[in-house]
Amino acid sequence: MLNVTSVSAGYGALTALSDISVAVQDGSKVGIFGHNGAGKTTLLRCIVGAHIPSAGTIVWNGEPIAAGSVAANVRRGIAFVPQGHNVFPNLSVEQNLHISGLLFDMKFLSEIYKLFPVLEERKTQRAGSMSGGEQQMLALGMALMTQPKWLLLDEPSTGLAPVIVRNVMERLKQVNERLGTGLLIVEQNVPATLKIVDRALIVKSGRLIEDVSAQELSAKPDLWDFF
Ligand SMILES: Nc1ncnc2c1ncn2[C@@H]1O[C@H](COP(=O)(O)OP(=O)(O)OP(=O)(O)O)[C@@H](O)[C@H]1O
Ligand SMILES: [Mg+2]
Structure with missing residues (x-):
């Protein structure tokens, strides 16, 4: 269980979360x-x-997460894929996966290749020369090399064509089903995301204003009115 309790955060005088x-x-x-x-x-x-955070606690499995230390949290099993293509463009696909998995079990590479066959087909290709969708798959594969229990994704569909978005979402669903990885997906593409998530959180001006099932949100005739 991941428990976020009364968390507030900001940047200087600006309050971003309340x-x-x-x-x-x-x-x-x-x-x-x-x-x-x-x-x-x-x-x-x-x-x-x-x-x-400026206030509140974040506890996972009964232990506070290491505030200020991403590396420590990644070692514990929380992986984060920030927005944009987070690959080393001048390294090959396989070199990117190796670097991400350095502190972990390299044998897991075969699992990544099962989930994303395109990465095995392109393993010697320079990552920077892959398409946007392929680079997003690689970024997911890199995060998964740390064998996380939680995968945090910041707008994984940005800049991708609709058919590729569906593919990325489908892969995320498979990651969850096959590896049991929990997914926290921040997305602007609400309909595509609602197809794979169970639950939806809606944040407005730093506050959590809705916490509903994906089914309930999908049934709303105009999603954005709901915000
Ligand atoms: N590094 C920063 N320094 C100062 N203010 C920041 C910083 N990062 C974010 N903010 C501000 O904090 C608020 C919340 O930003 P945040 O990036 O969390 O929003 P978001 O919901 O992810 O938005 P978007 O959908 O545009 O990515 C915004 O007002 C933003 O301008
Ligand atoms: Mg953002």
């Missing part, structure tokens, strides 16, 4: 939605330890 409380079961799939500047990225950054 009193957020949410508990999520390990292995669950949760979408986090909200308009630009709502605080979604800040929430993910607090959970992975990249940003230190």
Whole structure:
């Protein structure tokens, strides 16, 4: 169980998150939605330890996460894929996967190749020459090389064509089903995300304003009105 309790966070005088409380079961799939500047990225950054909350606690499996130490949290099993293509462009696909898995079990590479066959087909290709969708798969594969229990994704569909978005979402679902990895997905593409998550959190001006099932949110005729 990941417990976020009364978390507030900001940047200098600016308040980005106010009193957020949410508990999520390990292995669950949760979408986090909200308009630009709502605080979604800040929430993910607090959970992975990249940003230190000004108040509140974040506890996973009974132990506080290491605020301010992403490396320590990644070793514990929380992986974060920030927005954009987070690959080393001048290294090959396989070199990228090796670097991410350095502190972990290299044998896991075969699992990554099973999940993303395109990465095995392209393993000697320079990562920077892959398409946007392929680079997003590689970024996911790199995060998975740390064998996380939680995968935090910041807008994984940005810049991808609709058919590729569906593919990325489908892969994320498979990661959850095959490896039991919990997913926290921040997305602007609400309909595509609702197809794979069970639960939706809506953040508005730094506050958690809704915590509903994906089914309930999908049934709303105009999703954005709901925000
Ligand atoms: N490094 C920073 N320094 C100062 N202010 C910041 C910083 N990062 C974010 N903010 C501010 O904090 C607020 C929340 O930002 P955050 O990036 O968490 O929003 P978001 O919901 O992820 O938005 P988007 O959908 O545009 O990515 C915004 O007002 C933003 O301008
Ligand atoms: Mg953001």
